[in-house]
Amino acid sequence: MTTTPVIEVEQLNVRYGDFHAVKDLSFQVRRGELYALLGTNGAGKTSTLETIEGHRQATSGRVRVFGTSPGDRRAVRPRMGIMLQESGFSPDLTVRESVRLIGSLTRRTDDADRVLDVVGLTRKAGTLVGQLSGGEKRRLDFATAVYGTPELIFLDEPTTGLDIQSRDALWESVDRLRENGSTVVLTTHYLEEAQERADRIGLMHQGRLPPGGHCRRADPDAARGDPVLAASGCAGGSADRHKSRRVAAHRDVRPAEGHVPAARLGARPRCRAQRPVSRSDPARRRVPCHRPYFRWELTMIAIARTELIQLFRNRLLLVTSLIMPAVVSGFFVYRHDAFATLGSLGYIAAVVMFTVGAFGLYTTAVTTLAARRQNLFLKRLRSTAASDSGILAGLLLPVTLLAVVQLTVVLTVLATVAGGPSNVFLLVVAVLATVAMMVGLGLATAGLTNSPEHAQVTTLPISLGVIAVSSWVGLSGTEELTLLKRLLPGGSATELVLNAWNGGAAVSESLLLLAPTLSWVVVAVALAIRMFRWEPRR
Missing domain, CATH: 1.10.357 (Tetracycline Repressor; domain 2)
Known part of the structure; x- marks a missing residue:
């Protein structure tokens, strides 16, 4: 069993000119957990997430993903899926063309039609992205993030614009991915959603995680009064998991005995690594299929x-x-x-x-x-x-x-x-x-x-x-x-x-x-x- 964090953030600072967006931020995300990062607009969530994803340079501090700098895209991105806050797709490409393009560039292997079926966009496969509704674009974004079943998935406001049925389907897919070993980092404005789904919650305020800013579960009544500094609601909060949670956050998430195989649930089965992921991770765990040499x-x-x-x-x-x-x-x-x-x-x-x-x-x-x-x-x-x-x-x-x-x-x-x-x-x-x-x-x-x-x-x-x-x-x-x-x-x-x-x-x-x-x-x-x-x- 490995205890190596998937994400390590130490004394992270991000500045935009004179504006200090992230201030001496430190936290870790353990393998297999669903970690939620919450905060009001301007709290520094997006800057933090983009720095971890490798989209932005840190002003100072240290960020490691799988023990590597997130700027090393060749090493990190094949193991990482990113759902952006905004869709970022070309309106002149079809849904299938978009998934095939982004999927191929991740260096992971999968079938575009299978992924579209998982997110319920099969009937829209030949439709131009510019003709999709807001909710359909979010599902397309989710499809590219989970293409090839990455080890680490970033979900930035994943359910914004989705109807109730689509939200439930998305979270069912996330549950299956976690059962297959994926780690999930979530940002959302829906506090109840984070409370039900997350193993741990980080509450950012003015670029910092204040004392008591990590909790097992937020108190929604306290959060309504102050959705960010709900420390009293976090401290000593119930550690009950959502009914679909299979294991605790500090353990490796693996399919339990008697579970339906991942392929039948819609999550693509992974390849077996020929060697350990790193010396600090001796367990032969499953890693995403990807092309080792993508020229x-x-x-x-x-x-x-x-x-x-x-x-x-x-x-x-x-x-x-x-x-x-x-x-x-x-x-x-x-x-x-x-x-x-x-x-x-x-x-x-x-x-x-x-x-x-x-x-x-x-x-x-x-x-x-x-x-x-x-x-x-x-x-x-x-x-x-x-x-x-x-x-x-x-x-x-x-x-x-x-x-x-x-x-x-x-x-x-x-x-x-x-x-x-x-x-x-x-x-x-x-x-x-x-x-x-x-x-x-x-x-x-x-x-x-x-x-x-x-x-x-x-x-x-x-x-x-x-x-x-x-x-x-x-x-x-x-x-x-x-x-x-x-x-x-x-x-x-x-x-x-x-x-x-x-x-x-x-x-x-x-x-x-x-x-x-x-x-x-x-x-x-x-x-x-x-x-x-x-x-x-x-």
Whole structure:
């Protein structure tokens, strides 16, 4: 029998500027128990929970989950299921697609249809998440949290918006998970719910657990007078458990003799570990089935696939990312004789490249990231075992590939009707460098953008700016104001396209023009690291 805590919190402090949200908080959660953390709004519950989940950095103190820092997502998240306070799902994905995506990113194995059947959403499996009711979204949230039967489950206000029948079904599922060995951490505003279900209750007030802040059972009469500092109701409270409780909090929770097997109850049977979970836990207990090696590219491909689906379901985004750049580029190609007299074929190629890059790639990338942040989908993805780089790569891969495909098609058509480039290699290099620059600028701009609507404003300076610089350089050349034109974003890339299409410049000299463009990539990535936000501003 193990006594190692699943969660250890020691002297935790969380600050937001001058506001001290959590103050010297210390507590433990033992294996197999249901621990409830209660408190009024602003008591510090959410900050505490997000720090334990790994969504937030502690200002000071020590937090360990399974003996590991919660920031080590690769080690911790496959064993952890998180039900967020808000749904955090993309409205353009179906219920089944959402469960499959989030489930696959947890590195646990399960069947999406089985999980949907457990939470009563089988008939809604093909429905878009945006068409679900509030209660149905909560059940979907619960489905992703319990996918693959994790060892540790966080339930943040799990029954908010649920009807009585759905609440009972949810708690029956929690009971089955506990019988199968899971540990549960609960936050709720329903004090009676915590009293009936929890093995221990922590009462937070102003960022602290005051003396007597842990109890076995809250007194509802005392709690109505002061729902947080109900110390008198906690001290010496009855330790009677809810009728479905099978064992005491300090013991490992295992299926009792004669219980129906977990698989028949709807909780997925777990795999047997090949070795102990840790040296301090010598018992061979059951652990969730999960993929020990979930490669970065698999994360990227799983997210990219759903992003591509969402792109083609969102008609407005489809217009801005595909149709509008294609129409503008087609106009330049159609009138290539007129534009060639103003500049050259290289000028047309450069303007087309930056039109697609600005509207088809840059604006779409910023809009996508802002939308995913606003509906908390970014936070949902980060609640899995996926890495930050894998998430961002998966989100941006579809729009990047579509932009490259558009450029390839348009430039091929231009070469067919008007004559091809003198150096295809230099043209390819220029296109790839421009794509990298626009992606980097998109990441940086997304940090300043609060919503998809706001993106229409924040992206205008860069979008119009690079097209203007491209036109300026393409029409006037770089004989005058050479340094200024090359240092502006898009200037050196435009000159590289002119050299590639029109010829007349040495390859070695042309490749030196990559330096300013790649410098903009470095600057943009540095700004993105500093400014990019995974959650909306509070």
